[in-house]
Amino acid sequence: MSNILKNILERSLKEVSIDFVIFGFNGGELKVLLLKWKNTDKWSLPGGRIFPDENLNDAAVRILVERTGLKNHFLQQFHTFGDVIRNKNYSKSETYKYLETAFGGSFKTGESLGRVISVGYYALLDFEKVTAVPDLVTDECKWYQISELPLMLFDHNEMVEKALKTLRKDIRFMPISNLLPEKFTISEIQKLYETILNKQFDRRNFHKSLVSQDFLIKLDEKRIGNANKAPHLFKFDTQKYLVALENGIDL
């Protein structure tokens, strides 16, 4: 095991870690970022450790920036996973084998990798804007379609399921701005909602419900392009948007 890795494990909290379901959205597609463990063909979600003098949320932001380089992301804690046995898809001995291969060293049970409770965060970003970077124990990053996820290490398939359920619940309450250009059309925001919720909305009703929200400002500009009809552009009213994010809306 490398000294850097050893040092990080030794300096960090032992019983708690963070895992991330990083959703990538672009052009009607919703994907999840996975990392491949070094010298294995096994995948997991990105994750990381918390330093003793670091707030949990700060650790989450730090690790997400390390993996994606992106600072302006939508990041939400969604659930903490605390089963004693968290290797759901592979046996304990298999899991240890993959871990030892990736970490480049052998573990005794309880040493560095004893029972760990993991706090799950989900992030939502534009996968075209991100160059994902593997961490010290992984050697490949890949955006997987949600319907095509492999059997991951630990309880990570369960994590994705739970995160997706939370995201779908959350976006009914929280307008999400960071996946849209500064000025956008109602069709663009509808596409975002349809992709995340995996269902179609009636154009007219969606339009009506959204335009009635006071955190949207209708601009005097129109999107001029190849469309037959140039649609109006909108932007978020930052103040009201933050209030809506805090208090919840009813879309």
Next chain:
Amino acid sequence: MSNILKNILERSLKEVSIDFVIFGFNGGELKVLLLKWKNTDKWSLPGGRIFPDENLNDAAVRILVERTGLKNHFLQQFHTFGDVIRNKNYSKSETYKYLETAFGGSFKTGESLGRVISVGYYALLDFEKVTAVPDLVTDECKWYQISELPLMLFDHNEMVEKALKTLRKDIRFMPISNLLPEKFTISEIQKLYETILNKQFDRRNFHKSLVSQDFLIKLDEKRIGNANKAPHLFKFDTQKYLVALENGIDL
């Protein structure tokens, strides 16, 4: 410090604990259960430790049963609190003083009570059906009105706020059955929603929206009492109720 207490602290996970926002509902009132720390006048939420061989959720159920005696409760994990400095209302030295008084022993920093990340659960129950019991470091239990909470130890005021926000969001998605009698009127369920959401609903709209949910069965019975008009009784369709609980509803 008593040997029992010492033993529990030694046997448990050190870096993670559980805290509970136990909401009590009855007759249009919503309260929160607090415990007073032994030989002090300081209050906190009920909490507890996780054993190494115990799933996080099982620990939550165990501790809640220990405090309330109730097995049939509505229990939800809502947020994990991981700031380095979690004593928000009292200084570190004050907090240590109260802790040492209640625990009956002195602590060195880092010993048993170093940095602890706490997983928050909220429960919802009928406070008339519960005889709350203090734990080893507290000597009094009290149901506080939400608007009259004292300044609690640690970040517990923040926890109540976050839990209340989550509960209010959750009940728009999750029908809650355990606070109602087996057979209930629409007015009774409306009262429950109004109390939790702290707002009034139009009787007719609420009725219409609820009766359209397929997890409710309209019975042939009516509530005969002192009311002018005997209202119809309803009950939950258990199968469909569980599906609605899982998938979310739109009230």
